Amino acid sequence: MEEEAGAGGKVKKFLYVNRKAPYGTIYALESLEVVLIGAAFEQDVSLAFIGDGVYQLTKGQDTKALGVKNFSPAFRALDDYDVNKLYVDEASLRARGLSAEDLLVPVEVVSTERMAEIMEGQDVVLSF
Amino acid sequence: MSKMLHTVNKSPFEHSALETCLRYARQGSSVLLIEDAVYAAARDTAVAQAVQEALKRVQLYALAPDVEARGMQNRVLDGVRLVDYEGFVDLVVEHNAVQAWL
Numbered sequence: 056m057e058e059e060a061g062a063g064g065k066v067k068k069f070l071y072v073n074r075k076a077p078y079g080t081i082y083a084l085e086s087l088e089v090v091l092i093g094a095a096f097e098q099d100v101s102l103a104f105i106g107d108g109v110y111q112l113t114k115g116q117d118t119k120a121l122g123v124k125n126f127s128p129a130f131r132a133l134d135d136y137d138v139n140k141l142y143v144d145e146a147s148l149r150a151r152g153l154s155a156e157d158l159l160v161p162v163e164v165v166s167t168e169r170m171a172e173i174m175e176g177q178d179v180v181l182s183f
Numbered sequence: 184m185s186k187m188l189h190t191v192n193k194s195p196f197e198h199s200a201l202e203t204c205l206r207y208a209r210q211g212s213s214v215l216l217i218e219d220a221v222y223a224a225a226r227d228t229a230v231a232q233a234v235q236e237a238l239k240r241v242q243l244y245a246l247a248p249d250v251e252a253r254g255m256q257n258r259v260l261d262g263v264r265l266v267d268y269e270g271f272v273d274l275v276v277e278h279n280a281v282q283a284w285l
Contacts, residue, residue, distance in 0.1 A: 076194055078252050079219035107194050110222065113254040120248035120267070127254075150196065152227030152258070 067178040068099045073108035075183060077127070078118070083111045084126050086183035091129075094136035101140040101177070102133075103170060104162070108183075109147045112158040130160050144170055186211060188278035192218040192285065195230045204284040205237045215266070215274060216245040224250065225258040238262045246271060 071090050075082040093100050104112060111127070118125040133139065141162040148154060148164065155164050165173070174180060189208050193200040201216075201223050208214055214237070216224055223234055224245040237243065238260075247265040250256050259265065266274065275281055 076197075076219045076222065076253065078249075079192070079194065107197055107219070107222070110253060115254035115256065116252060117254070117256070118248075118252040121252040122248075123252070125252070150229040151222070152225060152231070 066097065066099050068101070068176065069093050070101045070103055070174060070177040070180045072103045072105065072174075072180060072182045073111055074106045076107040076110040077116070078121065078123060082183045083108070084124075086181075087126060087129055089181065089183075090133070090138060091136060094133075094138050100138045101142065101173065102138065103142045103144070103173065104147070105144045105170070106147050109143055109151060109153060109158075112141075112143070112160060112162065113153065114157055114159050127159055133160070142170060142173055186213070186278050188212070188274050188281045189214045190281060190283045191216055191220040191223070192283070194219040195223040195228075195234075200284040201230070202233070204282075205233065205241070208237070208241045210240050213242045213244060213274060213278060215271065216243065216263075217249055217271075218246075219253075221245045221249045221253060221255060224260055224263045225255050226260050227258075231260060234260060235262070244270070244274065 071086055073086050077083040116125050116127040142165050143162045145164050189204050191201045191204050195201040223230055243263045244266050245263050247267050
C-alpha cells in the first residue's frame with residue numbers, strides 16, 4: 056500500500072472526538088481501541104474531549120462492583136504510543152464541576168474557539 | 184396514597200430524562216439514579232442546583248457501583264443516598280410501582 060506511513064507514505068492528522076461518558080455506552084471504549092489502532096500505524100493522532108466525554112478521563116474510576124473492565128488506566132499508556140495531544144473543552148469541565156487536576160493524565164484545557172481551530176486543522180475526524 | 188420509584192439512567196447533560204422525571208415526581212416519591220444518570224448526583228455541576236431543589240420534595244438515591252465506576256464517589260451531594268444492588272431491590276419492593284425514564 057503506497058499510503059503506509061511506515062513505508063514513507065503521507066502521515067495524516069487524525070482527531071478523535073469523544074463526547075460520551077464511559078460505561079453507560081460502548082462508545083468511549085471503542086474510541087480508545089480505534090485510537091490505539093491508529094497510533095500503531097504511526098499517524099498524527101489527537102484526542103478531543105467535549106461534553107460528557109470529559110468524564111472518560113476522571114480519576115478514581117473503580118468498576119469492581121459494576122463488574123466491567125475499568126479502561127481508564129489505558130489513557131495513561133497513550134503516551135507510550137506517542138499519543139500525547141489530548142485537548143479538553145474548558146466549558147465542559149466547568150459545567151461538571153471538574154478541573155484538570157481531576158483528570159488522570161496531563162491534558163491541554165482549551166476554549167471552544169481553540170478546539171474549533173484544532174478540528175479545522177485535521178485530515179480525518181472520527182466521532183464517538 | 185401510592186408511592187412511586189422513578190429510575191433515570193441518562194446523563195443530565197445530554198438528555199432531558201432527569202429534568203422531565205423531576206417535573207413529574209410527586210412529593211414523597213423516590214428517584215434512583217443509575218448508569219450515566221449518577222453524574223447528576225455530583226457536587227458543583229451545572230445541574231446540582233436543580234437536584235438540590237428536588238431533594239426538598241423527593242428522596243434521591245444513586246446506585247453505588249455506577250457512582251464508583253465513574254469516579255464520582257467523593258463528589259456526591261449531601262442528601263443523595265447511595266444504595267447497592269440489594270438496596271435497589273429493596274427500593275423496588277418498598278414502592279408500589281416503578282417508572283423507568285429511559
